[in-house]
Amino acid sequence: MNGAAAAGSSGATGATGVWRWLEHPWLTTRVQIALGVIFMAAALPKIVDPPSFVHMIHNYELLPPLLVRVSALVMPWLELLVGLALALGIWRRTATLVTVGLLVLFIGAISVNLARGNAIDCGCFDVSAANLTKEERLADMRFVIYRDVAMLAMAGQILRALRKDETA
Secondary structure (H helix, E strand, C coil), X not given: CCHHHHHHHHHHHHHHHHHHHHCCHHHHHHHHHHHXXXXXXXXXXXXXXXXXXXXXXXXXXXXXXXXXXXHHHHHHHXXXXXXXXXXXXXXXXXXXXXXXXXXXXXXXXXXHHHHHCCCCCCCCCCXXXXXXXXXXXXXXXXXXXHHHHHHHHHHHHHHHHHHHHHHC
């Protein structure tokens, strides 16, 4: 076997090993639990203080008032439900797909406001308004987008592993 073929085969084996590791049930279980706990932790302050969460959603300036109130009542319970489902390992595909939808929604809403220069507190884990400067809130919004993209990657890992399980 020549050097190029050997390098190509070891590269392919390395890539296969990475996918095998990413699809491993040990990792998937831990990612599910972590993502579930994150969503449950995000839901609880919103459930406890709906008026503050209504205010947070209103600050996004994306929805009419009626939908702001409905979203503030429904979204935390949906986050709690998908968080519980992920952590408990039930309805895994559905819970992960809803999680992906929520994360895409969050990333989009924050990105729109970041592009507008509308410095908001995202209301992700704390619904009380922080005393930050506009620049600090904008920097925080960028961080939240990166964090949500990382959680989207976690959900992608779960979906990849579930797809592998279905084809096996």
